[in-house]
Amino acid sequence: MTSTGTTHLLTDVRPLGADPVDVRIEGATIVAIGAPGTLDADGARVLPGAGRVLLPGLVDLHTHLREPGREDAETVATGSAAAARGGFTAVHAMANTDPVADTAGVVEQVWHLGRDTGLVDVFPVGAVTVGLRGERLAELGAMADSAAAVRVFSDDGRCVSDAVLMRRALEYVKAFDGVIAQHAQEPRLTADAQMNEGALSGRLGLRGWPAVAEEAIIARDVLLAEHVGSRLHVCHVSTAGSVEIIRWAKSRGIDVTAEVTPHHLLLTEDLAASYDPVFKVNPPLRREHDVQAVREALADGTIDIVATDHAPHPVEDKECEWNVAAFGMLGLEQALAVVIETMVAPGLLDWAGVADRMAIAPARIGRRAGHGRPIAVGEPANLVLVDPQARGPVDPAASSSRSRNNPYAGRDLPAPVVATFLRGRPTVLDGSLAAPLAASRP
Amino acid sequence: MNRHLLSAADLTHDDAVLVLDTARELAAVSGRAVKKLPTLRGRTVVNLFFEDSTRTRISFEAAAKRLSADVINFSAKGSSVSKGESLKDTALTLQAMGADAVVIRHSASGAPHRLAHSGWISAAVVNAGDGTHEHPTQALLDAYTMREHLADGAGDLAGRRVTIVGDVLHSRVARSNVLLLHTLGAHVTLVAPPTLLPVGVATWPCEVSYDLDAPLPASDALMMLRVQRERMDAAFFPSEREYARRYGLDARRAALLPEHAIVMHPGPMNRGMEITAEVADGPRSVIVEQVTNGVSIRMAVLYLLLGGAEPA
Numbered sequence: 001m002t003s004t005g006t007t008h009l010l011t012d013v014r015p016l017g018a019d020p021v022d023v024r025i026e027g028a029t030i031v032a033i034g035a036p037g038t039l040d041a042d043g044a045r046v047l048p049g050a051g052r053v054l055l056p057g058l059v060d061l062h063t064h065l066r067e068p069g070r071e072d073a074e075t076v077a078t079g080s081a082a083a084a085r086g087g088f089t090a091v092h093a094m095a096n097t098d099p100v101a102d103t104a105g106v107v108e109q110v111w112h113l114g115r116d117t118g119l120v121d122v123f124p125v126g127a128v129t130v131g132l133r134g135e136r137l138a139e140l141g142a143m144a145d146s147a148a149a150v151r152v153f154s155d156d157g158r159c160v161s162d163a164v165l166m167r168r169a170l171e172y173v174k175a176f177d178g179v180i181a182q183h184a185q186e187p188r189l190t191a192d193a194q195m196n197e198g199a200l201s202g203r204l205g206l207r208g209w210p211a212v213a214e215e216a217i218i219a220r221d222v223l224l225a226e227h228v229g230s231r232l233h234v235c236h237v238s239t240a241g242s243v244e245i246i247r248w249a250k251s252r253g254i255d256v257t258a259e260v261t262p263h264h265l266l267l268t269e270d271l272a273a274s275y276d277p278v279f280k281v282n283p284p285l286r287r288e289h290d291v292q293a294v295r296e297a298l299a300d301g302t303i304d305i306v307a308t309d310h311a312p313h314p315v316e317d318k319e320c321e322w323n324v325a326a327f328g329m330l331g332l333e334q335a336l337a338v339v340i341e342t343m344v345a346p347g348l349l350d351w352a353g354v355a356d357r358m359a360i361a362p363a364r365i366g367r368r369a370g371h372g373r374p375i376a377v378g379e380p381a382n383l384v385l386v387d388p389q390a391r392g393p394v395d396p397a398a399s400s401s402r403s404r405n406n407p408y409a410g411r412d413l414p415a416p417v418v419a420t421f422l423r424g425r426p427t428v429l430d431g432s433l434a435a436p437l438a439a440s441r442p
Numbered sequence: 443m444n445r446h447l448l449s450a451a452d453l454t455h456d457d458a459v460l461v462l463d464t465a466r467e468l469a470a471v472s473g474r475a476v477k478k479l480p481t482l483r484g485r486t487v488v489n490l491f492f493e494d495s496t497r498t499r500i501s502f503e504a505a506a507k508r509l510s511a512d513v514i515n516f517s518a519k520g521s522s523v524s525k526g527e528s529l530k531d532t533a534l535t536l537q538a539m540g541a542d543a544v545v546i547r548h549s550a551s552g553a554p555h556r557l558a559h560s561g562w563i564s565a566a567v568v569n570a571g572d573g574t575h576e577h578p579t580q581a582l583l584d585a586y587t588m589r590e591h592l593a594d595g596a597g598d599l600a601g602r603r604v605t606i607v608g609d610v611l612h613s614r615v616a617r618s619n620v621l622l623l624h625t626l627g628a629h630v631t632l633v634a635p636p637t638l639l640p641v642g643v644a645t646w647p648c649e650v651s652y653d654l655d656a657p658l659p660a661s662d663a664l665m666m667l668r669v670q671r672e673r674m675d676a677a678f679f680p681s682e683r684e685y686a687r688r689y690g691l692d693a694r695r696a697a698l699l700p701e702h703a704i705v706m707h708p709g710p711m712n713r714g715m716e717i718t719a720e721v722a723d724g725p726r727s728v729i730v731e732q733v734t735n736g737v738s739i740r741m742a743v744l745y746l747l748l749g750g751a752e753p754a
Binding site for chain 1: 528529530548550551552553555556559560572573574575576614617640641642643645646
């Protein structure tokens, strides 16, 4: 009997790095966990785990899928494929599409595209303000009540810089347990900014993006969140000063969460000296001192999660002069690799910690009850099988993303994702998509 | 010498002195009735100017022509570039035409670096000014001018004191000058209001002063930078008059300089803003000489990058 896709037996796998077990998956659910060799293999496709690590499927709170509008950079389908190959079972699609995801219609369209692709759950993020223009609130309630059931709202790419508008947004989403994910960037301090402001930007003649432009907004927003008793999430924290402010806010009991990107865990501003725009990103790569601070903050929980800020761009938007190039870099396929390299290998985070920072906590912040679950009988089989030893040079051409702006190109990194399961169905096996991506829709 | 000249930091002490010495020999050509050497016959030099700068372009053009190179002027303003052609496509076009050297002027910092290192083109690349980054041939011609007046036209500038005044933040001339003058052993003092100094200037190999009068009595050379009046609108300084009072060079300040000191300006000048007409046209001014020396320096750079490593 052929039961591929319905029943799987993962043998000799280590859940969150613990002792080896066998895990039996039927349909969408984990039905049995037992000592190696003790479970019934009947009717199941057996996948030898060879002592590899089993984690809950990863959840990204910050992904740019570019559809609708920039299908030349990415589509929901290609982005979903990249996500699955990165070990993700859910992504949150940012709102800065064209048209902007600021209505129930657009978020439902993205949600349906995600369902049709079926490689990861695509949860649309709704815009906070109409057209991301920072002038008036979008219909947040309509997006929350839509089929997409939006809970995360963000003008990402732009800061909700108006203090009154930010206050109202924080207050308003309390009605449906939403969260405002703020792109913290004081716009006047960063007009035409190109890279981290410091000695290097002065030498390179590139306009500086000062740390204070991020920190000042975070300081304001945590105080606003405290004042109105609402929930704030800080996108892509990049500076040591931001970490200090968030640590202080948490010590006061303010309901704030924060994310760090893989690139801010690994890369520094020194790469800008190449003037290669593949390293141009917003917020910019910072100093070694900041990299150390965000790693420590992720380890101690001051920063709650890793989020990719996966930002695909077509070749022509990066193969040009630095100051006309687009901001952003790919992240889905190397996110876990970077976390292993920067956090697990140096002993800053164990596998339970990785599961928390990349699956459990992001699902909790996004209010997605079906993800970030324990690996236990009766739980949904959203899983990723990880080989911590595998590694090799990153080849951008091998990506499932439609874009190639990969800042890790040629870098020797872990290549950990062996298999990904979305509700019991393998989306990735042996590191490759389990089934080829359907041809693009007309 | 490196294959390209992108930054004044590309030049070692010996490289820099070699360029100055070569320029001095080539300067003799400019004094002849027939101002031409056959050195670069058959080689093609492209002046690729994405930004208007007639002064720098004709200086490079004259330099290349005096070395008998074929010169193509590609003024990207008003050409295909303004219709959206990328730097890459322009580079591939120049490559297809067989350019041996590309002299590039661009409003984007790092554009010459991209051109040299992206594999689009095999020509030698000379940075003729990129954004707020660098302008290495300007620094070389400035050093040449100083050496003629302060070091008998030989060796380096060890121990000489150079004060550079003005909009350092936006100045590619200041960046290249600080790097090159340091390489040549000079002591540099930058003078500007704090708003017009970049963050991190304390890490540069120079002194910084917010006061112009103090360093003048010990200065061998004083370089005034152009200050665009529009900077006032972005709150870098309150008014044109206040800037001129605090950081402008007038006759009173010029009198604080030692007898032998020279006054320089990379041009074009804002007379009445950073420098008064009286000083600009006065006996200490070597501003016109700088222009003359620019041609010799650019001949030397093209010669050394394309011709050979030995002095002419």
